[in-house]
Amino acid sequence: MEITRSLKFRKSDLTTGDNQINQLTHFSSRIENLPSFQDKMKAATLFPLQPSKLEIFQVNMGKMCNQTCKHCHVDAGPDRKEIMTRQTMEKIITILESSTAHTVDLTGGAPEMNPHFRWFVEELSRLGKKIIVRCNLTIILANKSYHDLPLFFKMHGVHVVSSLPYYDKDKTDRQRGDGVFQDSIKALQMLNEIGYGKINSGFKLDLVYNPAGAFLPGSQAALEKDFKIELKRLFNIEFNSLFAITNMPISRYLDYLIQSGNYEAYMEKLVNAFNPTAAAGVMCRNTVSVSWDGFLYDCDFNQMLELKVDSQNNTHLDQYDEAMLQKRNIVLNQHCFGCTAGAGSSCGGTTS
Numbered sequence: 001m002e003i004t005r006s007l008k009f010r011k012s013d014l015t016t017g018d019n020q021i022n023q024l025t026h027f028s029s030r031i032e033n034l035p036s037f038q039d040k041m042k043a044a045t046l047f048p049l050q051p052s053k054l055e056i057f058q059v060n061m062g063k064m065c066n067q068t069c070k071h072c073h074v075d076a077g078p079d080r081k082e083i084m085t086r087q088t089m090e091k092i093i094t095i096l097e098s099s100t101a102h103t104v105d106l107t108g109g110a111p112e113m114n115p116h117f118r119w120f121v122e123e124l125s126r127l128g129k130k131i132i133v134r135c136n137l138t139i140i141l142a143n144k145s146y147h148d149l150p151l152f153f154k155m156h157g158v159h160v161v162s163s164l165p166y167y168d169k170d171k172t173d174r175q176r177g178d179g180v181f182q183d184s185i186k187a188l189q190m191l192n193e194i195g196y197g198k199i200n201s202g203f204k205l206d207l208v209y210n211p212a213g214a215f216l217p218g219s220q221a222a223l224e225k226d227f228k229i230e231l232k233r234l235f236n237i238e239f240n241s242l243f244a245i246t247n248m249p250i251s252r253y254l255d256y257l258i259q260s261g262n263y264e265a266y267m268e269k270l271v272n273a274f275n276p277t278a279a280a281g282v283m284c285r286n287t288v289s290v291s292w293d294g295f296l297y298d299c300d301f302n303q304m305l306e307l308k309v310d311s312q313n314n315t316h317l318d319q320y321d322e323a324m325l326q327k328r329n330i331v332l333n334q335h336c337f338g339c340t341a342g343a344g345s346s347c348g349g350t351t352s
Helices: 017-025 037-043 086-096 117-126 149-155 169-176 180-193 220-235 251-260 263-272 276-280 300-304 334-340
Strands: 056-060 103-107 130-135 159-163 205-209 242-244 287-290
Touching: 017 251, 017 334, 037 334, 056 086, 056 300, 086 117, 103 117, 117 130, 130 149, 149 180, 159 180, 169 180, 180 205, 180 220, 205 220, 220 242, 251 263, 263 334, 276 334, 287 300, 300 334
Parallel strands: 056 103, 056 287, 103 130, 130 159, 159 205, 205 242
Antiparallel strands: none
C-alpha cells in the first residue's frame, strides 16, 4: 500500500487555508448556475447564521497523530509537530469555570499524544464537565504507555468517540493505513471488557463512519444497525451509537477529490442535496472550536481553513469574551455544503 503523507510534508499548495478556499470559491464559477452557500442560506432565510446557546468547547490538542488517514481534514500525522501547550490548556480551564459550555470535545490529531492530555482531562473532570475524546483506537495499542487509556477514560467518565470506516478490513485499511482495522478491533474489545459500549453501563462508546469514496453516507440508522449486527457477529463487539459524517471537501480529502477526478461531481452532489432543516441544526451554532495555538473558530472545519470567528478583537483565548462571541455571525463558505447535505452532518452525526 502506498504510504500517505501529510500535505505539509508534501509541500502541497493545499496546505494553506487560503489556497483551499480559492479552490472552493472558484468552483462555482466553473459550473453554470451552481449557487454559493450564502445564496442557499439566504433562500432558506438562514442568513446571517448566528449562534444559539454555547454548549460545546471543541479543543484541537494538536496535529500530531500516529496515523495518516487519506480523508483527514486536519492533515494530521506523525510528521506534524504542532501541539497545544499546558499554558493554553490552563487558559481554557479558567474560561470554562464561568462558561455556559457543559461539554469539552477533545480532538486532534490524536489528542492522547499531547504530553499534557491526562492532566487536562483530570482538570476538566474536576470542573464537572462532560468530556468527549475523539480516539482513533490504534493509539491505545501504539505503545505500552497508552495501554491503560481505557481505564483512564473510565476513571474520568470520558465519552469515547472513535472512527471505524467499516466492519471490513480492506475498506478500513485502505482509508486509514495497513493494520489499522486489526488494532481498532483489539482496542474496541479492550474498551468492551471494562464496560464501554455495554447497555446501561454508563460508559459511552460511539463509532464514526466516513464514506471511503466520493459519495455521501447512507442512512445513519441503517448503517448503525448493520455495524451492530456485524461487529457483534464477527468480533463480539458492542457500542452505543454510530455517527455518519459526510467527508468535508477540505485538506487531504479535497486533495483526494482533485487527484481522483471526483471534485466537481462531489461538489455538485453536496449542493444538490442541500437541506434547510439540516442547515438550521449545524454544530457551529452551539460550539466554539479552539485551535492548538489558542485561536477561536466557529467549527473544526473553519479552523482547518484558518477562518477565525467574526468577532472583533475576540479571536484568541487571550481576548475571550463569551457574550461578544454569542453576538457574532458565523463564517460561511462553500465547504459548508458538506454539513448541510442530505440528513446533515456534524461531529455528532446527522442534524435533521
